[in-house]
Amino acid sequence: MTADSTVPPQRTLVDEMRRLAAGLAIEDRVRLLTGATAWTLHELPSIGLRSLAVSDGPIGVRGTGDSLPSAQMPAPSAMAATWDEDVLGALGVLMASEARRKQVDVVLAPVVNLQRTPVGGRHFECFSEDPVLTGRMAVAFVRAVQGAGVGACVKHYLGNESETDRTSYIARIDRRTLREVYLAPFERVVLDAGVWTVMAAYNGLDDGTESAPATEHHGLLTSILKQEWGFEGLVMSDWQATKSTDESALAGLDLVMPGPGGPWGEALLAAVRSGRVPESAVDDKVARVLAVAQRAGALSGRPGQVEPYRVPGGLPGPDAPAVRGLLRSVAARSTVVLRNENAMLPVAADAVRTIALIGDNALDPFVQGGGSAHVVPPHQPDLPAALREAFPTAEVTAHPGGATRRHIPLALYDVVPGGFKVRALDAAGAVLEERHHDAPWDGWVRAVPTGTAEVTVGADLRLAEPGRHVVELCVVGAHRAYVGQDLVSASDHRAGSEVVLDGSAGHPAGTSHPVDVASPATVPVTATLQVVDAAGFGRFARLEVRYRPPSKAPADDELTAAVQAARAADLAVVVVGTNPEVESEGWDRRDLALPGAQDELVRRVAAANPRTVVVVNAGAPVLLPWLDEVPAVLWWWLPGQEGTGALADVLVGAVEPGGRLPWTLPASAEDVPVPDAVPVDGVVHYTEGTDVGHRAWDRLGHSPAREFGFGLGYEAWEYGEVRAGAWSDSAGVIVTVEIANVADRPSREVVQVYLEPPAADPRRPVRWLGGFTGAEVAPGERASVQVAVPPRAFQVWDEDGPGWRTPAGRYRLRAGRSSRDLRVTTVVDVPPT
Ligand code: BGC
Numbered sequence: 140m141t142a143d144s145t146v147p148p149q150r151t152l153v154d155e156m157r158r159l160a161a162g163l164a165i166e167d168r169v170r171l172l173t174g175a176t177a178w179t180l181h182e183l184p185s186i187g188l189r190s191l192a193v194s195d196g197p198i199g200v201r202g203t204g205d206s207l208p209s210a211q212m213p214a215p216s217a218m219a220a221t222w223d224e225d226v227l228g229a230l231g232v233l234m235a236s237e238a239r240r241k242q243v244d245v246v247l248a249p250v251v252n253l254q255r256t257p258v259g260g261r262h263f264e265c266f267s268e269d270p271v272l273t274g275r276m277a278v279a280f281v282r283a284v285q286g287a288g289v290g291a292c293v294k295h296y297l298g299n300e301s302e303t304d305r306t307s308y309i310a311r312i313d314r315r316t317l318r319e320v321y322l323a324p325f326e327r328v329v330l331d332a333g334v335w336t337v338m339a340a341y342n343g344l345d346d347g348t349e350s351a352p353a354t355e356h357h358g359l360l361t362s363i364l365k366q367e368w369g370f371e372g373l374v375m376s377d378w379q380a381t382k383s384t385d386e387s388a389l390a391g392l393d394l395v396m397p398g399p400g401g402p403w404g405e406a407l408l409a410a411v412r413s414g415r416v417p418e419s420a421v422d423d424k425v426a427r428v429l430a431v432a433q434r435a436g437a438l439s440g441r442p443g444q445v446e447p448y449r450v451p452g453g454l455p456g457p458d459a460p461a462v463r464g465l466l467r468s469v470a471a472r473s474t475v476v477l478r479n480e481n482a483m484l485p486v487a488a489d490a491v492r493t494i495a496l497i498g499d500n501a502l503d504p505f506v507q508g509g510g511s512a513h514v515v516p517p518h519q520p521d522l523p524a525a526l527r528e529a530f531p532t533a534e535v536t537a538h539p540g541g542a543t544r545r546h547i548p549l550a551l552y553d554v555v556p557g558g559f560k561v562r563a564l565d566a567a568g569a570v571l572e573e574r575h576h577d578a579p580w581d582g583w584v585r586a587v588p589t590g591t592a593e594v595t596v597g598a599d600l601r602l603a604e605p606g607r608h609v610v611e612l613c614v615v616g617a618h619r620a621y622v623g624q625d626l627v628s629a630s631d632h633r634a635g636s637e638v639v640l641d642g643s644a645g646h647p648a649g650t651s652h653p654v655d656v657a658s659p660a661t662v663p664v665t666a667t668l669q670v671v672d673a674a675g676f677g678r679f680a681r682l683e684v685r686y687r688p689p690s691k692a693p694a695d696d697e698l699t700a701a702v703q704a705a706r707a708a709d710l711a712v713v714v715v716g717t718n719p720e721v722e723s724e725g726w727d728r729r730d731l732a733l734p735g736a737q738d739e740l741v742r743r744v745a746a747a748n749p750r751t752v753v754v755v756n757a758g759a760p761v762l763l764p765w766l767d768e769v770p771a772v773l774w775w776w777l778p779g780q781e782g783t784g785a786l787a788d789v790l791v792g793a794v795e796p797g798g799r800l801p802w803t804l805p806a807s808a809e810d811v812p813v814p815d816a817v818p819v820d821g822v823v824h825y826t827e828g829t830d831v832g833h834r835a836w837d838r839l840g841h842s843p844a845r846e847f848g849f850g851l852g853y854e855a856w857e858y859g860e861v862r863a864g865a866w867s868d869s870a871g872v873i874v875t876v877e878i879a880n881v882a883d884r885p886s887r888e889v890v891q892v893y894l895e896p897p898a899a900d901p902r903r904p905v906r907w908l909g910g911f912t913g914a915e916v917a918p919g920e921r922a923s924v925q926v927a928v929p930p931r932a933f934q935v936w937d938e939d940g941p942g943w944r945t946p947a948g949r950y951r952l953r954a955g956r957s958s959r960d961l962r963v964t965t966v967v968d969v970p971p972t
Contacts, residue, residue, distance in 0.1 A: 178192055195248070198214060199212055199514035208515050213473055226469055238284075253324075258814070261724050263508040271910070274323055277327065285334070294337070297353060302727045318936035385410050506782050524783070525787040540700075541737075560598070596665070596680075599664075605659070609653055611649040620666035627650055642726050711748040713740065715737040717756070742768070755774045760802060762805065792853065795854070795885075805844060812835035838905050856881065868930065874952050880918055931943075
């Protein structure tokens with residue numbers, strides 16, 4: 140008996156659970172199919188089932204209601220920029236450990252939607268624009284999470300490449316594109332990683348044969364996922380995505396999230412009783428829930444005995460040295476060198492006496508994107524401190540260089556020394572609860588007591604200097620808000636869960652109010668706020684109090700001051716980028732420009748100091764019109780809790796920034812093949828077909844600023860001989876590439892192999908990624924790197940024929956450093972089958 144044969148195959152487990160399900164009362168069975176709360180499922184002590192807990196998401200485990208900090212990882216696009224499955228594996232193990240610490244059974248990650256357009260709002264949450272890179276990263280991550288006994292949930296199935304009108308649009312994708320591109324990473328994660336759960340998306344899908352919301356799409360959920368791929372896990376809906384009872388239940392959805400409430404429950408019970416939904420369908424869903432519970436150790440199987448959540452002792456928290464070290468190393472390794480003239484980087488720690496650190500994002504780095512991926516990190520980023528540590532003999536000064544945000548900053552402690560008094564009132568105006576928040580306060584009032592009808596907020600602003608102060612109030616839902624006696628902001632419109640889905644609860648619009656004082660004064664801010672009942676997203680009230688003093692320098696003056704500081708320094712480090720107003724779940728970006736006057740800032744600083752390094756702090760592409768005019772440019776991503784130390788490591792060369800772009804960086808907005816994410820008449824039509832990302836750039840012959848796969852690292856490489864092994868129907872082809880590290884430090888190269896078809900074919904991309912392998916090579920050494928290109932890389936989906944088919948002929952295999960820096964070529968002959 141081999142070791143493997145002792146593990147029951149999934150099918151056995153689900154079959155076993157079907158038998159268990161069939162013995163339960165129909166009411167119990169149906170109840171298990173809707174969440175109990177926003178993040179938990181129902182327990183059923185009669186069979187020893189405890190409540191399962193799920194939690195977001197791709198950069199860490201937020202938890203189900205505690206306020207304990209979480210390990211905050213670099214954004215998934217940064218993870219993918221490592222092109223390193225071992226890194227994804229290490230992060231997956233950390234994710235599982237965080238899930239256990241937070242008593243979570245299933246982590247709502249990874250996102251394997253593709254970066255179809257650079258303006259996509261959740262671009263930073265996706266790995267890549269490429270289906271092969273995405274699939275490989277996701278498989279490594281899921282295997283590691285699940286290998287540690289925690290479930291993963293691959294999402295959002297399918298066609299959730301836009302955020303605009305995400306709960307209603309239909310993605311129109313032809314069946315060939317669906318198979319070859321958008322289903323591909325899901326297929327890998329189901330078949331190669333055995334993912335426990337899949338999340339059905341908000342949007343709908345029209346594949347030419349069926350047009351339906353993803354939660355009701357029989358073809359997607361049953362025909363492809365469960366029947367063809369044999370998926371024996373659980374399909375849950377995205378949060379509040381399910382709109383129907385019979386259609387979704389019959390299509391193959393297994394679990395409605397969140398709960399309580401929603402379209403199943405009593406309505407599903409009635410559908411079963413009337414015979415519209417067969418009981419066997421319910422049993423299948425319940426069996427899938429129970430199978431996940433069994434795997435998670437949540438099902439004792441002993442009536443009346445509910446296993447408590449088992450947390451092994453000694454789990455490291457997000458501040459543990461091993462966790463910090465891992466996150467710091469990944470953030471450094473994912474950083475992409477876009478330009479490094481005359482090997483300006485790295486900078487020896489003792490080579491500079493003064494460093495001018497410049498930029499809004501230098502003072503307030505954007506380390507995580509907005510939306511459901513958000514976690515509370517153990518500490519706030521402090522880039523000046525990180526640089527002072529890395530350059531111990533240098534003087535580091537910090538300069539904002541001009542504001543880049545639409546909103547002014549949250550009011551700080553010195554303006555609101557007494558903090559904020561928050562009261563929950565019942566309908567009669569009686570105080571149910573009183574809370575206090577120190578400034579700065581993010582303005583969220585969550586978990587209000589039952590019976591709360593409205594919330595009041597009061598604070599005294601200390602205006603310490605004469606002049607014009609500006610107070611900005613950003614509020615969600617119906618409210619009245621005053622500064623002094625002035626009614627500054629008011630609305631009678633009562634908000635619901637739409638404000639969570641469209642992101643406006645996280646980023647409320649603001650009203651600015653000038654306050655002129657001739658001498659120091661204290662001015663009260665008072666507000667009465669609606670309690671928003673956002674169904675499964677919870678009940679909350681929200682008011683942000685933002686403030687700007689009269690003495691705040693105008694942006695122009697700040698920019699000039701930064702340029703002066705740069706001129707006087709040995710080294711200028713300018714950090715430009717996006718911010719939470721730009722990159723978030725809930726909306727798509729309107730353009731690719733850096734916000735504010737950051738382009739001007741870079742140009743003027745670089746003109747003032749020839750030793751200027753520009754660091755781009757963004758998850759998704761932004762236009763860098765000065766890219767080839769400044770000496771050194773690094774892409775730093777949304778780097779997570781250890782990003783600042785990682786950047787310091789990169790600057791001094793303690794770690795090589797070995798990242799390669801997992802997407803294409805456009806040079807101009809006009810060149811972008813898919814420039815927007817906006818549905819037309821409710822439809823997002825994927826007219827580019829299989830030409831996603833770099834494939835479209837190649838088809839159109841457009842020149843990006845930096846191409847897919849690009850990254851200079853700190854070293855130089857030579858490519859030698861390339862050989863293709865013999866073709867094998869089961870294994871594809873192994874391509875062997877000789878490379879040499881011709882520089883003076885160890886380095887990691889990512890050898891990328893792209894395929895070109897036997898003959899130009901308008902239905903196949905001009906060139907596509909077939910495989911890649913990373914190799915660490917010592918200075919002056921050579922390496923023989925083997926890149927496996929699997930059979931699927933050669934296949935096409937024949938809609939009218941047998942499905943997958945391998946067109947015969949001579950394929951060109953081109954290996955190199957990026958999708959455009961192809962150094963060597965060989966061929967493989969694929970015989971007719
Ligand atoms: C997002 C999902 C997330 C869920 C729960 C939804 O709005 O689309 O990715 O897992 O909320 O937070």
